[in-house]
Amino acid sequence: MTDGQTGRATDVLILGAGPAGLVLGNLLQDSGIDCVVLERAERAHIETRARAGFLAANTVRILERHGLAEGLRRRGQAHSTCEFRTEDGRFRLDYSGLGRGESHTVYPQQHLVTDLLTRFLAAGGRIDFATEAVAVLDTDTDRPSVAVREADGRPGQWRARYVAGCDGRHGAARRSLPAGSVRRHHRDHGVTWLGLLAEAPPSLDAVGYAVHERGFAGHMARTSDVTRYYLQYEHGTGADAWSEERIWDELELRMRAPEFGPLHRGRIARRAVVDLESDVLEPLRHGSLLLVGDAAGLISPSAAKGANLAVLEAEFAARALLDALVRGDSDGLDAYSARCLAYIWRAQEFSAWMIGLLHGPSGSDGASLFHNSLRRSRITSLRTSRSQQDWFAEHYVGV
Numbered sequence: 001m002t003d004g005q006t007g008r009a010t011d012v013l014i015l016g017a018g019p020a021g022l023v024l025g026n027l028l029q030d031s032g033i034d035c036v037v038l039e040r041a042e043r044a045h046i047e048t049r050a051r052a053g054f055l056a057a058n059t060v061r062i063l064e065r066h067g068l069a070e071g072l073r074r075r076g077q078a079h080s081t082c083e084f085r086t087e088d089g090r091f092r093l094d095y096s097g098l099g100r101g102e103s104h105t106v107y108p109q110q111h112l113v114t115d116l117l118t119r120f121l122a123a124g125g126r127i128d129f130a131t132e133a134v135a136v137l138d139t140d141t142d143r144p145s146v147a148v149r150e151a152d153g154r155p156g157q158w159r160a161r162y163v164a165g166c167d168g169r170h171g172a173a174r175r176s177l178p179a180g181s182v183r184r185h186h187r188d189h190g191v192t193w194l195g196l197l198a199e200a201p202p203s204l205d206a207v208g209y210a211v212h213e214r215g216f217a218g219h220m221a222r223t224s225d226v227t228r229y230y231l232q233y234e235h236g237t238g239a240d241a242w243s244e245e246r247i248w249d250e251l252e253l254r255m256r257a258p259e260f261g262p263l264h265r266g267r268i269a270r271r272a273v274v275d276l277e278s279d280v281l282e283p284l285r286h287g288s289l290l291l292v293g294d295a296a297g298l299i300s301p302s303a304a305k306g307a308n309l310a311v312l313e314a315e316f317a318a319r320a321l322l323d324a325l326v327r328g329d330s331d332g333l334d335a336y337s338a339r340c341l342a343y344i345w346r347a348q349e350f351s352a353w354m355i356g357l358l359h360g361p362s363g364s365d366g367a368s369l370f371h372n373s374l375r376r377s378r379i380t381s382l383r384t385s386r387s388q389q390d391w392f393a394e395h396y397v398g399v
Contacts, residue, residue: 010036012321013146013160015133015173017046019109020293020310021166022116027066027318029125033325036158037125038148040132040167047117050197050270051109053222054079054304056399057102059311066315071115076107079221081206082396084379085256087213091383092206098386099393108222109307131156133172136163139289146172161288162321166314168294169279176289182281189276189300189352191216191359194233196247200266202227203255209358210255211379216358217254219263227264230274230301232359239271276300276355278348283337290336292317297344302354305347308399313340343399350395357382 012028014021017039028035039046055063055072063069080096080103096103121127130151138144144163148156165173193216201224208219215232222228229251242250248265257263279298284291293310316339320332360375361368381388 008157009159010034011160011325012036012162012164013038013158014164014166015136015146015171016165016167016293016295017041017113017117017127017129018166018168018293018310019112019116019307020295020314021164022113022120023063023066023068023311023314024164024166024292024318025120025125025127026068026116026123027315028321029120029123030066031318031322031326033322035125037120037127038131038133038146038158039127039129041129043117043127043129047110047114049110049113050228052301052304052307053106053108053220053228054308055105055107055112056305056308056397057100057104058399059308060105062311062315068116068119071111072105072107075111076105077221079104079106079207083204083206083208084382085208085210085260086376086379087211088376088380090256090260093382093389093392095389095393095396099390099395099397102393102397104304104397106221108226112307133167135172136165136176136289139163139176139178139287142288144288161325163289164292164317164321165289165295166292166310169298171295173289173291173295174281177281177286181286182283185278185280185282187278187352189278189355190235191276191355192233192235192237193218193274193276193301194231194239194242194247195270195272195274195301196229196231196268197222197270198227198229198266199225199269200227200264201225203261203263208255211358211360211375212254212256213362214250214254215362217251218358219255226269227266233273235275237273239273244268274301276302278351280341280344280348282341284340285333285337290317290320290333296340297348299344299347300351300355302358303347303351303396305351305399309344309347312343312399316340346395347399353395 012035014037132149202221210217218230220228323329360372
């Protein structure tokens with residue numbers, strides 16, 4: 001589509017080529033809606049950017065429903081067990097036999113992004129890489145515009161009938177919201193993780209959650225030769241502060257390797273500091289601008305909900321936009337915010353519950369001892385109570 005003034009216009013302009021933007025782009029394109037994706041990074045970067053890898057059962061259903069699951073069907077791995085290691089020993093939950101009887105599919109996010117990207121482009125879609133959205137303008141009209149910085153550094157502009165902000169919590173969509181138009185819910189959980197990607201095979205055939213007096217440690221398989229680990233970390237410490245040897249020693253200590261078996265060691269390929277935060281905006285629709293994925297709500301990685309929420313919200317947005325553009329029906333757009341927020345807050349509640357389950361204060365004062373005793377009791381209930389296990393399974397896999 002062209003615009004008489006700028007020469008660049010489309011029905012839906014999508015900011016960001018992550019899971020939210022690419023699912024939305026594919027769904028709109030498959031329905032005959034003209035759309036363009038703007039992505040500030042280079043293509044090689046987004047195809048290799050290691051992120052989450054746990055896809056919920058409903059996420060897989062969405063991708064399968066729209067013909068977007070070919071790669072994960074071939075290369076994804078079913079995951080249905082998690083193991084907890086504490087001062088009281090270890091226990092496992094086969095959550096596929098609990099709650100709704102659902103499991104996860106492990107499929108690294110960069111592989112999913114590559115699949116979605118390849119399909120979108122093969123079908124004739126347009127993605128402008130290395131193009132940064134700077135500001136979203138005129139969202140209170142039916143012809144919003146987006147100011148951009150082109151790959152060569154020059155300023156540019158796009159016009160659209162709708163803009164989908166899939167560009168994260170620091171993107172132009174959030175920055176452009178009119179003052180006083182949004183309510184922000186933010187919480188710093190006071191916990192920091194060191195996220196690690198190790199070139200080493202998984203050390204156990206389950207997701208591992210270790211609760212230790214020195215802090216939390218987590219084990220998440222990615223592929224047969226790559227494993228993601230997490231270590232609770234002192235806030236403000238740089239990602240490179242610890243040597244690889246110290247990292248592995250700490251992982252083995254917290255995961256109680258002397259009791260339950262050594263970890264497979266390998267080169268630490270990537271590391272990043274993650275402060276566990278929650279951040280939700282209300283509403284998620286502002287005239288002709290929709291917020292999708294991390295732009296709508298940031299969730300801590302404690303329960304692996306971020307990418308799953310992004311895919312769900314992208315499907316909601318696609319349906320609403322299709323109704324508005326093809327049928328002139330705005331009911332879906334009017335309901336978009338409330339519909340997404342119901343799922344977002346449910347995921348936030350479980351994520352916060354997981355943070356409380358896996359982390360405790362290190363002090364010996366009365367309040368710390370009380371908190372840690374509650375945490376220990378929760379873990380005991382999870383180990384012994386079928387009703388608690390069913391609740392956990394439903395929320396752990398659900399989104």
